[in-house]
Amino acid sequence: MNTKYKYTLIFVLFLCCTIVSAQSFKKDSLQIKAYTEIEYKAGKxxxxxxxxxxxxxxxxxxxxLLGEDAIRRADGEKQNPKNKLxxxxxxxxxxxxxxxTDFASIKEEE
Structure with missing residues (x-):
């Protein structure tokens, strides 16, 4: 019976640490959404x-720069079976x- 409580306590501590770390990540970063389109012909x-x-x-x-990064990420997804047509x-x-901080460091070209 003692081991059951031990594993439950470990699980609760792990869950709390995960939630706390996820919240701090959201606070310090931005999430930007982009739409891309991959054209396939003959499966390629x-x-x-x-x-x-x-x-x-x-x-x-x-x-x-964000658009270029979105295209690069879509390029990495083009061979994924769930995306292929x-x-x-x-x-x-x-x-x-x-x-x-990284986003703020992107300055306009002068």
Whole structure:
């Protein structure tokens, strides 16, 4: 009976630590959403296009860099079996999480 309480206590402590660490990560970072589209022909990806980056407070430089990152992430997902099509276009929502300090360091080109 004592071991049961021991494992329960360990599980509760693990759960509390996980929740606390997840909350601090959300507080120190931004999550930006972007829509991309992968075009397939004969089961092979042909083209990846950026449809939209959802960021109301971003500058043009920040939007450009976030768009490039979204395309790079979509490129990594193009061979995933759940995203592949024989012929057609697959729309992907890409979520980019970036630290607030890193985001603020992206300056406009002068």
């Amino acid at each position: 990806p042909i083209n990846i296009t950026l449809k939209k980056v959802f960021c109301d407070y971003c500058s043009k430089t920040q939007l450009t 024989v012929d057609g276009k697959k729309k992907l929502a890409v979520y980019i999480r970036i630290a607030k």
